[in-house]
Amino acid sequence: MKKETIIAVILGIGFGLIVAIFMVIRTGTQNTKNTKTIANSISSAPTKQINQSLVTNLEITSPKDNELIKDKAVSINGKATKNSMIIIQSSVKDIIIKNKEINFKVDMPLSLGENVIQVSVYPDDKNVPFQKKQLQVYYLAE
Amino acid sequence: MKKTLFINILILSLFLLSYRVIAQSEEAASAADASSSATTQVDDTVKAFRERTEKALEAERSNQQVLAGNVKSIKDNKITLIARDNEEYTITIEKDLTLIYSLINGVKKEKEFDDIVKDDYIVVTGPMIDKNVNANSIYLEEQYILQSGKVTDINREDFYLNILNVDKENDLVDIEIYTKIYLINIKTLESERIGFSKIKVGDTIHIVYKKSIGDKKEEQRYSATRILVIPQEYFVKK
Numbered sequence: 001m002k003k004e005t006i007i008a009v010i011l012g013i014g015f016g017l018i019v020a021i022f023m024v025i026r027t028g029t030q031n032t033k034n035t036k037t038i039a040n041s042i043s044s045a046p047t048k049q050i051n052q053s054l055v056t057n058l059e060i061t062s063p064k065d066n067e068l069i070k071d072k073a074v075s076i077n078g079k080a081t082k083n084s085m086i087i088i089q090s091s092v093k094d095i096i097i098k099n100k101e102i103n104f105k106v107d108m109p110l111s112l113g114e115n116v117i118q119v120s121v122y123p124d125d126k127n128v129p130f131q132k133k134q135l136q137v138y139y140l141a142e
Numbered sequence: 143m144k145k146t147l148f149i150n151i152l153i154l155s156l157f158l159l160s161y162r163v164i165a166q167s168e169e170a171a172s173a174a175d176a177s178s179s180a181t182t183q184v185d186d187t188v189k190a191f192r193e194r195t196e197k198a199l200e201a202e203r204s205n206q207q208v209l210a211g212n213v214k215s216i217k218d219n220k221i222t223l224i225a226r227d228n229e230e231y232t233i234t235i236e237k238d239l240t241l242i243y244s245l246i247n248g249v250k251k252e253k254e255f256d257d258i259v260k261d262d263y264i265v266v267t268g269p270m271i272d273k274n275v276n277a278n279s280i281y282l283e284e285q286y287i288l289q290s291g292k293v294t295d296i297n298r299e300d301f302y303l304n305i306l307n308v309d310k311e312n313d314l315v316d317i318e319i320y321t322k323i324y325l326i327n328i329k330t331l332e333s334e335r336i337g338f339s340k341i342k343v344g345d346t347i348h349i350v351y352k353k354s355i356g357d358k359k360e361e362q363r364y365s366a367t368r369i370l371v372i373p374q375e376y377f378v379k380k
Contacts, residue, residue, distance in 0.1 A: 066208050068267070085331065087370065089348055091286040094324065094370045096331045113245040113281055114210050114265050118288040120348065126377065132308065134288065136226070138208045138265060140281065 056081045056102050058121050058131040065135040069110060074137055076106045076117065083124040090117045110139040207270045209233075210283070213262045221258065223266070231273045233266050233280070241279040253282060263353070285353040287364070289313065293345045301338060305347065314363040315349055323369045328376045336371070344374040 060078040063069060079102050080086055086104060088095040092111050097104065108117060120132040211225035221233040235255055242253045245265075258264065263285040268278040291307035301317040317323075317338050324333040325340060341347070348370040 068208055085326075085372075085376070087348060087372075089288055089350065089370065091350055091367070094333060094348070094368070096326055096333060098331060112248055112250060113283050114286070116286050116288055118290075118348075120290060122372070122376075130308075132290070136210065138210075138267075140208075140265070140267065140279070 054081065054125070055123070055128050058119065058133055060119060060133055060135060063135070063137050065137075067137050069115075069137050069139045070141050071110075072139060073107050073109045074115075074139075076108055076119065077103070078105075078119060079103055080119075080121045080131070081123040081125075081128055085122040085124075087120045087122070088117065089120070090115050110137070112139060114138055206268065206278075207275070208265060208267050209270070209275060210263070210265045210285075212285075213258060213260055213264060215260060216258065219255075221264075223264070229273065231270075231275060233268075233275050233277050235277050235280070240277045242282075243279070244282040246282060246284055258282065286367075287351055287353055288348070289351070289364075290346065290348045293341060293343050293347060296341060296343060298339070303341065303347070305349075311362065315347075315351075315369070316363065316365040317369075318365045321366045321369060323371065325371045325373065326376070328373060333370060341369075341371055342374065346372040346374070346377075348372075 056079055058078065058080050060076065062077045063074050076088060080099055082099060082102055084099055086097050086099055086106075088097075088106050088108060090108060090110075092109050092115070095106050095108065097106060108115075115137050116134065117137065118132060118134045120130065122130055209223065209225055209231060211223040211231070214222040214224050214230065216222075219235045219237060221235065223231045223233055225231055237255060240255070242255060242257070244251045244253045244257070258280065263283050265281040265283050266275055266277050266279075268275045289307055291305035291313060293303050294306050294312070295304035297303075303315040303317070305313050305315055307313050321338075323336050323338060323341065325336045326333050349364075349366045350368040351364045351366050353364070
């Protein structure tokens with residue numbers, strides 16, 4: 001092999017090695033940057049998560065809206081933020097409870113015909129917003 | 143020779159006899175098969191018919207719905223209803239089949255189709271397809287509305303409250319002789335009957351009111367049937 005060819009091959013391999021080392025170093029730096037960003041975002045997350053975990057969106061699991069009820073009373077089951085003042089209101093009665101657990105259950109008497117029922121939740125923590133839901137149930141069986 | 147002929151005739155006779163017997167039994171068997179297959183076919187038809195009927199009844203039961211709203215117009219045996227979702231529905235009345243009652247003041251009374259007039263609030267039950275209901279029964283009703291908001295001003299001379307409701311709109315709430323007002327005890331969460339004078343600006347109130355037929359009041363003004371007051375102290379107690 002000619003002397004010039006050997007030199008060219010060595011130079012080529014050397015250049016390739018330099019480029020490879022440069023790329024490895026650069027990728028490493030980027031990874032470090034990414035790691036830092038993730039660490040920052042994680043460190044700022046917990047306070048929000050804790051607040052969110054304390055809040056339960058108001059949900060009425062039963063009865064369903066527009067349901068025909070056969071009895072003169074209906075059991076209202078739902079979920080709300082713990083330790084809230086819950087007001088269940090209809091044309092017949094107002095019921096006020098404090099829920100120690102997320103799930104709550106209240107028996108509401110019904111009047112003949114349409115019964116509009118509104119559930120309002122006032123959480124103990126003032127920073128948690130008030131929530132309400134309304135549904136209509138029908139007692140027509142008399 | 144004779145012997146051989148006799149044996150041949152005997153074999154032939156036996157063969158013919160056996161063939162006939164087999165043919166007859168096959169005929170009988172096929173007749174029995176045909177009869178049993180006919181019976182099975184009838185059974186299957188009855189079963190399919192019963193299943194179809196049950197499915198139709200089930201579909202009708204599942205289509206049985208309740209709809210409430212105000213009467214927009216009445217023409218022949220059809221009512222156009224504006225439901226709570228502001229959608230229009232067509233209610234078809236079968237004059238001899240649809241039951242019509244009034245539930246006003248909590249008393250159930252039989253009524254006639256002619257007793258239903260424009261703007262009445264009615265509850266309809268019956269199977270619904272798209273936005274058409276074949277009414278099984280119609281109930282003339284009073285529409286109750288539940289509203290809540292914060293008291294922004296009190297007129298103690300004319301007995302009304304200005305409130306900012308949850309939709310950030312201003313409403314006027316008239317206190318009538320029949321209005322019952324209750325205050326929540328923030329320690330016990332029991333409610334106790336109070337007078338109008340105990341309501342303060344800043345209190346949160348939950349109102350129940352009846353939307354009367356032909357109510358001429360302003361849209362954002364109503365007469366309270368019942369008011370539940372949450373004192374402002376409840377929100378500043380911590």
